[in-house]
Amino acid sequence: MSPDTKKTFQLDGKEIPFREGQTVFDAAMAAGVYIPHLCHNPDFEPHSSCRLCTVIVNGRPFASCTQPAVAGQDVRSDTPELNEMRRALTDMLLVEGNHYCPACEKSGNCRLQATAYALGLQDSHFPQFFPRRDVDASHPDIILDRDRCILCGLCLRISRSVDKKSVFAMTGRGITTTIVVDSPSGLLADSKVSREDEAVRHCPVGALMMKGEAYMVPIGQRRYDVSPISEDSVREFHAREEAHNG
Amino acid sequence: MWREEAPPAMDAVRGILESHERDPGELLQILIKVQHSYHYVPDAAVELIADHLRVTRAHVRGLVGFYSFLSSTYRGEYAVYISDNITDRMQGSTGLATYLCNRLNVKLGETRQDGRVSVRFTSCTGMCDQGPAALINERALTRLTRQRMDRIAELINSRTPMEEWPAELFVVEDNFRRSDVMFRRAFEPGAALKAAMLRGGDETLKSLQFEEAVDPSSGHAWRRGADETLKELYRSDLRGRGGAGFKAAIKWETCRDISAPERYVICNADEGEPGTFKDRVLLTSYADMVFEGMTICGYVVGSTRGILYIRQEYWYLKSHLEAVLARRREADLLGRNVLGTGFAFDIDIHWGAGAYIAGMESALIESVEGRRAKPRKRWPLPVVAGLNRRPTVVNNVETFAAAATIALKGGAWFAGHGTGHSAGTKLFCVSGDCERAGIYEYPFGVSVREVLRDCGGLDAQAVQISGPSGVTITRAEFDRILAFEDLSTAGTCMVFGPQRDMFDVVRNFTQFFRHECCGLCTPCRVGTSLLEMLVEKVAAGKGSPVDVEQVQSICQLMKTTAHCGLGQTAPNHVIDSLVKFRGDWDKRMKTTDFVPAFDLDAALQEARQLTGRDDAMAHL
Amino acid sequence: MASKRKIATCSLAGCFGCHMSLLDIDERLLELLELADFDRSPINDIKEIKGIVDIGLVEGGLCNAETVRVLQHFREHCRVLVSVGECALTGGIPSMRNHLSLKSCLEESYIRGVGVENAHIPDDPELPLLLDKVYPLHEVVKVDYYVPGCPPSADALWHVLSALVTGRDPHLPPALLKYD
Known part of the structure; x- marks a missing residue:
């Protein structure tokens, strides 16, 4: 299809071209427009659970990571109302877990923290839940700190579809939902997980981390210290598209 | 423990x-x-x-x-689940639960040390018209009283096998109080299916015996009946009875028209919406009609496999349902060669295990596939890629019953009842503060007032339409009508008399949603918990306008951003209550000032105990 | 020229790191003192707020009855209350004890701990009684503004303080918004 016949939709008043089958999210990112997101990693199937990427399509809210782009539709994303909701959602993720940024090895590389910065989350809205969750440090190379888990499901999806190991699953429900590890003891050390697994490399927060790598880059010089997640995500998305297109 | x-x-x-x-x-x-x-x-x-x-x-x-009926820890030889709907509470279930625990010497939610028994609450068991209700080892207990609890405690303590328990404890009534055109007469198994298969035939065909008529030599093409039945379904304008009101004919036709090696028919009998019990009654007394509706759907869409997904609260219906299915197989109404036409269709029963979310179409399919009942992504729709990613019709129990009636009597007949936007009749589950709780069949368009008059609940101050996820209406709105164009509903009417504190309703419903949230999406997972905390804070007399403001913004957030219907509708009752029964909130709020999120003095209790201090500085 | 603003500060369950950061505004302290006077603060060792002050900065979370009382005192005596630093905003590092019961914390320190003599849980009435958990400030009083960071940088503190003193918007620009 030649570029001039490309279909487009409106995003915050801007014309966004898209390919057939592309989601609103992908089309926006390809056009250089950042939509805040946490559970979605464009390398993997979308999950639409964090709800940060909610946009208003022709007056109705949808998660942009799973919403197909349609020619001519009117999409709103960068509005004060939606950004306020995104701040509240981010704050919800922060209070339901135990996120000690000052003591977290992931600080500066953490997408939750970086997204909160991007949204300008300066105030605290909600009471802290202070849940008691288990840390699994049994494995020689990998640590699972459930305190920091935001239940994005990326490790489940990647371990199943890429690593073909299905090391992770979720149990419980509602606010008691938690990650379980597939091993007789329920511990990582007894599981099939290994340091080569993709699943342990894409945790957006510090829930799944490699041991021994945490402070290779000093705080203050880390990924989102250097470049805000809004720019970083778009850049990464473009690099991926280029790699795909050869 | x-x-x-x-x-x-x-x-x-x-x-x-x-x-x-x-x-x-x-x-x-x-x-x-x-x-x-x-x-x-x-x-x-x-x-x-x-x-x-x-x-x-x-x-x-x-x-x-x-799933709440599964457990990794021992629940005891006798597992008692007390139904915790607001209607049960209004009938005294909370006190009865404590009474039973005391009689059994067991702590609520725990298993007794000897492993004999556990008692816990569970979401509405669908016996609201004959509560307070409970479940014990997969059987339904109704009309509980202290005397009955004494009896139950004795039977447990004497370790009497369930088979020897007196049958009267387990009596479940239909309480079918009013029937209209759909349920006035008994259903004759096979009649609707035969009518569907012969639909569109001329007078000569009608004069033949069924076997002759469907014989290829009669000239009646086998598919013709299916296509003509679909046309009747269009004519009937039947809309889904599960609450969403999607047009059944569109769903069936979409399913039929997608090319796929296999397609499925699923009957949704999860009936988890508190206050709803019509599916229980239909499956008790009109199971043939429901199964026939499913079979007709299979015939129309070209499916060979039907599944009844039913909540475990109705496990006591298992042998009955299996017997009905066996009888239908024997009568060639199910099986490899239905009515000798070569059409193959059979129905399996899949049980739920305690999850309200499983009533949601895509979550139900996940459950049938043997997974956590988590709603799927919005697209593709289940009718396009449902069970095993194949086209799947999921309809409510009552929708299939209506489809059977339409196959028999025609679409125009059906559309002749009800209103312009809401064809046919509808079953309503009436419970709460009224004289005659039970099932009422009305044509769509009946007013709330008329329902209240018939059930003896005219002095009500409010009616909850369509369960906790629905709408709360007040006295001033009783002339509104039950129909898709006004009060759209799956058929639930919980009646609240003038003596009720409507804030108790809010507490019950917020607890319900916190318990039933699947945990998938952020706004619902955290929002249902926050709403419960804030509502409990107000209940404890520690709420302030600041908290109410936060309640309102969380409600708005959930409505806009939640992934599925559960999270989007969970705040409805809170929003309604704040508008319509603000007084019941305000009377609990003693101050306009900020009030701490937790009880300061209680937060010192543990330290007081550990240090033995009780001086003035040891209190806040 | 308008009369000078009054500022009070305190540190609750914190490490005084936020106060160190406040001193790190360096020569801007002089500029600040042109615009405002310090009332109660560990910086000048004034122990009680007299009258009403314009701005109260509270560092640290709530861990015992004493911290709650001080916070309530600040709320009553400050027109604008600012929650400063991660401990004040979320409970921070001290709230890591919330994983454990108070009993196990105290027993570990005063009964089972290595080298403990005369093992008993301190019960002197002069000691502030511990709360069951460590809490952030906004769960106990109404907080007007928040300055996250561990500690917030001197620039972040200066941005918020100078804004409040001069009546500008105290929201932090992206470069100054940090939680670590």
């Missing part, structure tokens, strides 16, 4: 596994049987099941932790 002393023998698990295919889709059905025989799912069983089905242990544990 009871503790497992030694892992139990796994013979029963092996027996259960042998009776199931090595199909991961069987996982939930297997776990239910294991739970029933062991009263929990032992770790050793997890290993065997995972091995048998070639799924991970973590996946198995994922289900055990998700």
Whole structure:
């Protein structure tokens, strides 16, 4: 299809071209427009659970990571109302877990923290839940700190579809939902997980981390210290598209 | 607390596994049987099941932790679940639960040390017209009283086998109070299916015996009846009875027209919306009509496989439903050669295990596939890619019953009842503060006032339409009508008399949604918990306008951003209550100032105990 | 020229790191003192707020009855209350004890701990009684503004303080918004 016949939709008043089958999210990112997101990693199937990427399509809210782009539709994303909701959602993720940024090895590389910065989350809205969750440090190379888990499901999806190991699953429900590890003891050390697994490399927060790598880059010089997640995500998305297109 | 002393023998698990295919889709059905025989799912069983089905242990544990009737810890030889709907509470269930616990000397939510019994609350068991209700080892208890609790405690303490318990404890009434055109007469098995297959035939065809008529030599093309029945369904304008009101004919036609090697018909009998019990009555007294509706759907869309997905609260109907299915197979109304036409269709029963979310179409399909009942992504729709990613019609029990009636009597007949936007009649489940709770069949368009008059509840101050996810209406709105164009509903009317404190309703419903949220999306997972905290804060007399403001913004957030209908509708009752029964909130708020999120003095209690201090500075 | 603003500060369950950061505004302290006077603060060792002050900065979370009382005193005596630093905003590092019961914390320190003599849980009435958990400030009083960071940088503190003193918007620009 030649570029001039490309279909487009409106995003915050801007014309966004898209390919057939592309989601609103992908089309926006390809056009250089950042939509805040946490559970979605464009390398993997979308999950639409964090709800940060909610946009208003022709007056109705949808998660942009799973919403197909349609020619001519009117999409709103960068509005004060939606950004306020995104701040509240981010704050919800922060209070339901135990996120000690000052003591977290992931600080500066953490997408939750970086997204909160991007949204300008300066105030605290909600009471802290202070849940008691288990840390699994049994494995020689990998640590699972459930305190920091935001239940994005990326490790489940990647371990199943890429690593073909299905090391992770979720149990419980509602606010008691938690990650379980597939091993007789329920511990990582007894599981099939290994340091080569993709699943342990894409945790957006510090829930799944490699041991021994945490402070290779000093705080203050880390990924989102250097470049805000809004720019970083778009850049990464473009690099991926280029790699795909050869 | 009871503790497992030694892992139990796994013979029963092996027996259960042998009776199931090595199909991961069987996982939930297997776990239910294991739970029933062991009263929990032992770790050793997890290993065997995972091995048998070639799924991970973590996946198995994922289900055990998700469904509320499954458990990784022992629930006792007698597991009692007290129904915790607001209607049960209005009938005294909370006090009865405490009474039973005292009689049994067991702590609520725990298993007695000797492993004999546990008592816990569960979401509405669908017996609102004959509550307070409960479940014990998969059987339904109704009309509970202290005397009945005494009796139950004795039977448990004397370890009387369930088969020897007096039948009167388990009597479940239909309470069919008013029937209209659909349910006035008994349903004749096969009549609707035959009518569907002959639909569109000329007068000569009608004069033939059925066997002759469907014989290819009669000239009646086999597919013609299916296409003509679909036209009748269009003419009927039947809309889904589960609450969403989607046009059944569009769904059936979409399913039929997508090219696929297989397609499915699922009947949704999860009936988890508190206050709803019509599906229970239909499956008790009109099971043939429901199964026939499913069979007709299979015939129309070209499916060979139907599934009844039914909530475990109705396990006591198992042998009845299986008997009806067996009878239908014997009568050639199901099987490889239905009515000798060569059409093959059969129906399996899949049981739920305690999850309101499973009533949601895509979550139900996940559950049928043997997974946690988690709603799927919005697209593709189940009718396009449902069970096993094949086209699937999911309709409510009552929708299939209506489809059977339409096949028999025609679409125009059906559309002749009800209103312009809401054709036909509808079953309403009436419970709460009224003289005659039960099932009422009305043509769509009946006013709330008329329902209240018939059930003896005219002095009500409010009616909750369509359950906790629905709408609260007040006295001033009783002339509104029950129909898709006004009060759209799956048929639930909970009546609240003038003596009720409407804030108790809010408390019950917020607890319900916190308990039933699946945990998938942020706004619902955290929002339902926050709403419960804030509502409980107000209940404790510690609420302030600041808290109410926060309640309102959380409600708005959930409505806009939640992934599925559960999270989007969970705040409805709170929003309604704040508008319509603000007084019941305000009277609990003693101050306009900020009030701490927790009780300051209570937060010092543990330290007082540890230090033995009780001086002035040891209090806040 | 308008009369000078009054500022009070305190540190609750914190490490005084936020106060160190406040001193790190360096020569801007002189500029600040042109615009405002310090009332109660560990910087000048004034122990009680007299009258009403314009701005109260509270560092640290709530861990015992004493911290609650001081916070309530600040709320009553400050027109604008600012929650400063991660401990004040979320409970921070001290709230890591919330994983454990108070009993196990105290027993570990005063009964089972290595080298403990005369093992008993301190019960002197002069000691502030511990709360069951460590809490953030906004769960106990109404907080007007928040300055996250561990500690917030001197620039972040200066941005918020100078804004409040001069009546500008105290929201932090992206470069100054940090939680670590």
